[in-house]
Amino acid sequence: MKISGAQGIIECLLEQGVDTVFGYPGGRILPLYDAIYEGKIRHILTVHEQGAIHAADGYARASGKVGVCIATSGPGATNLVTGLANAYLDSVPLVVITGQVSTDLIGADAFQEVDITGITMPITKHNFLVKDVATLPEIMRFAFRIASSGRPGPVLIDVPSDIQLDVFNFTQEEEQEKNKPRFQWELSQLGSSLIDRAAAVLETAKQPVMIVGGGVVSSGAYEQVVALAEKMNAPVVSTLMGLGSFSSEHPLFLGLTGMHGHKRANLAVHGADVVIAIGSRFNDRVTGNKFKYAEGKTLIHIDVDPAELDKNVSTHIPLAGDVKQLVTTLNERIKPFNPSPWWKVIWEWKQEFAVKPDGNDLSATWMLKQVAERTKGKPFIFATDVGQHQMWAAQNLHIETPRSWITSGGLGTMGFGLPAAIGAQIAMPTKRVIAIVGDGGMKMTGCELFTAASQGLPLITIIVDNSSLGMVRQLQQLFYKQRYSESLLPVPMDFVCFAKAFGIEGTLTTTQEEFLAAFSAAIESNCPRVIIVKIPTEQLVTPMLKPNSPLDTFMDI
Template sequence: MEITVAEALVRCLEQENVNLIFGYPGGAILPVYDALYNSTIKHVLTRHEQGAVHAADGYARVTGKVGVCLATSGPGATNLVTGIANAYMDSVPMVVITGQVPVSQIGTDAFQEVDITGITLPVTKHNFLIKDPKQLPQVVRKAFHIAATGRPGPVLIDLPKDVAQAKIKFAYPKNIHLPGYKPTYKGHPAMINQASKVIMESKRPVIYAGGGVRISNAAPELKELAETISAPVTHTLMGLGCFPGDHPLFLGMLGMHGTRYANQAVTECDCLITVGARFDDRVVANIEGFAPDAKIIHIDIDPAEISKNVQASLPIVGDVKQVLEKLLQLLKKRKNAEWTARVQALKKEYPLDYSMDGALKPQFVIEKLCESTGGDAVVVTDVGQHQMWTAQYYKFKEPRSFISSGGLGTMGFGLPAAIGAQMGASGQKVILITGDGSIQMTLQELGTAMEQELPLKIFVMNNRQLGMVRQQQEYYCEKRYIAVDFRFDLDFAALARVYGMAGYTVETAEQLVDILPEVLASPGPVMVNCLIGGKENVLPMVLAGSNINEAID
């Protein structure tokens, strides 16, 4: 029996065990929505296509599954671009399906036509424009495989309306043929053997762990590696949560706003074991001064990242989990008392610290959230000062418990991503820490959260300004502040109540401490408007061109 391509698409999604889709309908994608009518797949109607793609992103990060979102052609498709680029930069598995004008109208500037495959070519792992209806099952199978394997990333399928309405005999392929796509999972044995020797000969090893640890589910192997060789562990923003934040060997984040002791330890180390990280510019401020005395072992599944920014002494291409498993078999347990003592001394010499004078401190809010939850929550952030304070002061214990936009730095990511994370982590406490600038970019998704009856806990760090931009103007523009102050002060607590959720405003530490138990225990959604000082900076800070051990604080 023949079915429409739209119906075949829904069946393909069911075969891929998709049970949740985020989207926004429109004319060109209408056949797919009609086919969803009788499906068991749950569809979440967001208030904007950007909300849909960020929600799919948050869902994918917290579950490890492929996130799926739908949008129509033209502006529906272009509204997804920021979220697609965000997922691409952070290696998030996602399948994005867009409607397109009929094949005969492509290239004619038809109503709501854009070349979305051309637009997204640089920010997708791969994309497809389906012109032959019979290709649909094979394309969907390939899309999910490509999105989830190797270094994950977003894949886009553009489906013209007339193709979606055509009929085919449906059969979902068990096998796919991708001769040009063969990710390397097993690291080269000789290189792994050589790495084990370098590690055992080192006296001051440091492990530098990134998001690849989370992606490959290698947190247990990372912990075993650190404890086997007595090496402290520092993280990128994307790697937070992959090593317990309360562990004695934990150094916190490194780089521009990393801890001074992490940056100093990396500067002094003689062996830097880089695991699933890419030496981005927020970590390596000055290449020449980065880990100057270290032999750099670089483990990554993407060969393009090896020696791209920092020259590796010993490259190992492969899946982080599989490489670490083999490496651990070659290492002998040892104690490194002198180096361990040095690292502990650095922690005492350069502690993270802040003053409690004046207004409510955002660092205090985050510390209290960590204390009150015992670190047992999924924390989502937007982008800005609050993001860095969260990375510094919340002690994450588990992988996939910290969801944030890293590479692209997308303001507005937080609220829709928290919605996706809450739907993926049903039963877990999900906390959104956002800023008054970021949340206003996708504020309408409060409606989605209420419609889905999600018990999100939202903390707005409200300094009535774009705090991170103001901080950069302070250091780089001689305090010439422009376009950073919000002269209209939005009452976020009142806004929350308009949307039907509980809303509070706090401006002192005592007020926060008083309401926090009630907020976190609430079965429903809550927004807390935290009135913080407008001159608070994220410190330490490595200024542009400086070595990472030359931070100001």
């Protein structure tokens, strides 16, 4: 059929099973918006392009599908840059479509022209500039394959306005072609012998530990990972990105590892003789001092991306490939064992570092434990922003299922939480999404409450308000002689009034009773709600590892 490039984009999106896109219109993307007007695809208009791409990101993380985001050329495209970097560092599959000036104007510094493929080259898995409408369908299909295959990531397609208008002969991707098996990963002989070695090492391990990372979530290998952990009876710790891939309620689960991880979890990794890391890239926030991290240990590293093996920490047994198959094969070749003396040590740590009861004042940690208690076993998704509240949430919430923990791990993007929560709520209408944000990040992208209100989302936003940029302030307290440069926000912000501007009911809570009442009301409500949790400025995130140190050196704070 003869259609325009813009209509072709819609057809290709439908072909990929896309029913929802996030975006913001503008001059050079008008032809595509004209095609969107036909109503074949649900378009979520956000307040800002950054909101659109974070929402697409949250949508992808919550659903496991490819998120789609649309923006215009120039400033529309550059406003996506942070969101692309965020998705790239957290390996989130996105297809991002930007308008571009018409092909005859490219390179002329035309109005709203930027070289967005050039700008985003280092922060996309791949990007395209469409120069001929006939190649558009192939590029769209390929973009979806790149975004979702192997290690997922964002792909950008820049479409000049004349290409969107050009009429061409569109043919549906034939079912046969669509379902044709693409590259099929198979275990190589080398891989097989490495698995044998891994099995042998694990079976003789006295103090094994399993680390699960974001790759377990994106590969969907949850069951395989649980089966392997149970066979080994090994304690399991999770990176920030891996939370939920292994249920927090599982008896083998010790908690969060890394800079603000649980002591028992970090001590277990530090004391381990064999560490098997699945879908984790040994980021510096996970390893502390990367040179001391592997001392006296045998490291087994399973990841879909061969380039992650030996990148940050050199491993003894590197296994690249399909995580599900690798874990399954390893599980088949391993004999069950039980490192019981190791568990005795861990039990002692568990008791020694048992969570201390919170006082009677309203604190973030108390609040999060209450939220965890009241949402236990129910279909909730938690999205966070970045900072102290994020670490408190990672430590105190109980993430029981994969894709119910959405956080900006690699880039640490303040302002991510609320728009990501909106995307997650749109992706998962049968679940309830709770956004946990700080007062700093809420000011960055808080206007996206407008999107939540206009879409009528039952989103609960909890603002942990300590009247400061808490994590910055914490670092200044500990490492900059308490010189709180630009991190204190003593001028109050009335978040209740702010929420009201969008027609959303906000509740300020300063006591435990007030919070519980507000939270119960929010849960019972079907509308977006905002709850402000006022906490003292001085609360610190603990435990905390000394920077660039082994995992057993905690800061005395």
